[in-house]
Amino acid sequence: MKKSDLPFGSEFSPSQIALTMVLESAKQHGGDWQAFEAAIKKQYFSKNRTSEYNKAKLANNTKLGMIAYGLIDRDARLTEFGEKLFALCGDEKKLHTELAQHILLNLNGLTLVQCVQDIQASGETVDLVKLREWLEERGLHFPRGGKHPSMMRLWLEKAGVFGKGWNINVSVLQKLTGADSEEVEALASLSAEQRAFLKTLANMGGVGPFPSNEIERLATVTYGVRFNEKMLPKQVLYPLSAAGFITLTRGTKAAGRGAKPFAVTPTEKLRREIVLPLLAQFEKQTAVNLRPLLRQSMSDILGALKAPSAHARGLALEALAFKLMRLLDMDYVATRLRGTATGGAEVDLVFQSARLIFSRWQVQCKNTARVSLEDVAKEVGLTHLLKSNVIVIVSTGAIGASARGYANKIMTDTNLCVILLDGADLAAIEQNPAAIVDAFQREARQAMRLKILEI
Numbered sequence: 001m002k003k004s005d006l007p008f009g010s011e012f013s014p015s016q017i018a019l020t021m022v023l024e025s026a027k028q029h030g031g032d033w034q035a036f037e038a039a040i041k042k043q044y045f046s047k048n049r050t051s052e053y054n055k056a057k058l059a060n061n062t063k064l065g066m067i068a069y070g071l072i073d074r075d076a077r078l079t080e081f082g083e084k085l086f087a088l089c090g091d092e093k094k095l096h097t098e099l100a101q102h103i104l105l106n107l108n109g110l111t112l113v114q115c116v117q118d119i120q121a122s123g124e125t126v127d128l129v130k131l132r133e134w135l136e137e138r139g140l141h142f143p144r145g146g147k148h149p150s151m152m153r154l155w156l157e158k159a160g161v162f163g164k165g166w167n168i169n170v171s172v173l174q175k176l177t178g179a180d181s182e183e184v185e186a187l188a189s190l191s192a193e194q195r196a197f198l199k200t201l202a203n204m205g206g207v208g209p210f211p212s213n214e215i216e217r218l219a220t221v222t223y224g225v226r227f228n229e230k231m232l233p234k235q236v237l238y239p240l241s242a243a244g245f246i247t248l249t250r251g252t253k254a255a256g257r258g259a260k261p262f263a264v265t266p267t268e269k270l271r272r273e274i275v276l277p278l279l280a281q282f283e284k285q286t287a288v289n290l291r292p293l294l295r296q297s298m299s300d301i302l303g304a305l306k307a308p309s310a311h312a313r314g315l316a317l318e319a320l321a322f323k324l325m326r327l328l329d330m331d332y333v334a335t336r337l338r339g340t341a342t343g344g345a346e347v348d349l350v351f352q353s354a355r356l357i358f359s360r361w362q363v364q365c366k367n368t369a370r371v372s373l374e375d376v377a378k379e380v381g382l383t384h385l386l387k388s389n390v391i392v393i394v395s396t397g398a399i400g401a402s403a404r405g406y407a408n409k410i411m412t413d414t415n416l417c418v419i420l421l422d423g424a425d426l427a428a429i430e431q432n433p434a435a436i437v438d439a440f441q442r443e444a445r446q447a448m449r450l451k452i453l454e455i
Contacts, residue, residue, distance in 0.1 A: 005140040007107050009151025011058050012065020014158050017044055019099065020089045022062065026072050027086055036076035037063055065151070069107065100159030101176045108140055109152055110177060114334070116166050121334035121350060123385055126166040186273040196225040197236050198245055201266055202275045203326050204433040206297050209249060209263035212237060214434035221437050222329050237262055245270040293319035298430045305367050305396060317365045318349065324394065324429070325351045327436050330361060350386055362388040369397040373406045376418065380410055392419045396426065411450045419443040
């Protein structure tokens with residue numbers, strides 16, 4: 001029988017037991033699992049109208065659930081985490097918050113929550129059958145007929161992650177996972193310009209070197225920070241170099257022109273103290289089997305789109321969307337269509353940003369020769385459901401004339417913006433990540449021409 005990737009819960013449920021009581025029983029009887037089970041049976045199941053054997057089985061299930069959640073060992077002794085929870089028994093709110101954080105970060109709870117978000121974003125109703133199917137596609141298994149997700153939901157509800165049913169409180173989720181942390185510790189002491197420059201370099205990925213003016217340009221667009229071009233070396237480059245985050249190679253002076261920009265190379269310290277923590281935050285939002293791809297270069301991801309496996313192509317397409325939107329530091333919300341369900345031909349994700357104003361971006365990546373009018377029309381039809389402001393369609397192939405014409409018509413008649421990127425754009429971004437600015441600005445200028453107000 002295949003092992004479950006979600007912890008067994010059964011009678012270890014807040015609807016059955018009180019967490020403080022079972023922790024106290026483990027503290028009292030730890031080392032004697034029979035005495036522990038007898039205490040649980042007497043406390044919670046003695047009045048059940050069933051046989052003594054079944055009562056003992058229910059108590060045993062409680063113990064097995066506590067083992068699966070990492071609270072006790074096989075002899076009912078509190079684990080290190082169990083001791084940590086026991087110390088919080090006097091503060092029930094902190095106790096349930098600590099358990100919820102453990103579930104989210106260590107027991108695949110965050111993947112469960114994101115799977116719920118994906119199902120809801122697709123307009124479908126969440127149930128255990130659907131959860132089992134969608135989790136399987138993310139590489140997570142729980143047994144047929146198992147109530148493992150329901151037990152996890154009940155514990156997460158105690159901490160406020162879920163409200164009624166499967167409704168998610170995003171602010172609580174972000175607080176518990178740290179997914180809303182905009183800065184990592186190493187960035188805290190830097191100036192706004194230095195922070196923006198370094199985060200942009202971290203998001204670009206790769207080993208470099210990158211022209212300093214290209215990093216500056218992308219940082220300006222992404223974070224809205226204005227740099228003093230003449231003072232960039234003194235205010236940003238030299239301090240970051242002295243701090244060990246970058247190495248600089250001075251450009252040579254071209255005939256009739258000023259000095260070439262510095263070539264900036266990220267150091268191992270940048271990777272260790274900023275890139276990896278930012279990736280860790282980012283990866284908390286994604287499926288387990290997608291995470292290795294997020295650490296690959298754009299070239300590797302584009303290469304993976306040619307893999308013989310449809311599943312591998314679907315994952316690579318999803319990683320491509322993440323890679324592109326990460327360059328712009330957008331926040332992931334949900335995966336609406338699954339690459340495995342589309343044979344690797346397309347995948348849709350939703351991102352959003354609260355910088356200056358709130359915007360929601362609906363991103364479709366297609367690994368097909370041409371984007372058609374129907375492809376754009378399908379995305380337009382979903383904007384009402386997803387409350388999107390921007391549609392981004394990325395193709396490894398070409399944008400058809402009818403697709404471009406329809407996108408122009410939509411932008412003329414509505415408040416939507418439609419951004420169309422083709423294989424040539426991807427090739428340019430592969431060579432220079434800051435080229436994403438050129439592609440998006442080209443599309444923005446097109447939208448502005450179409451949306452001119454006649455007053």
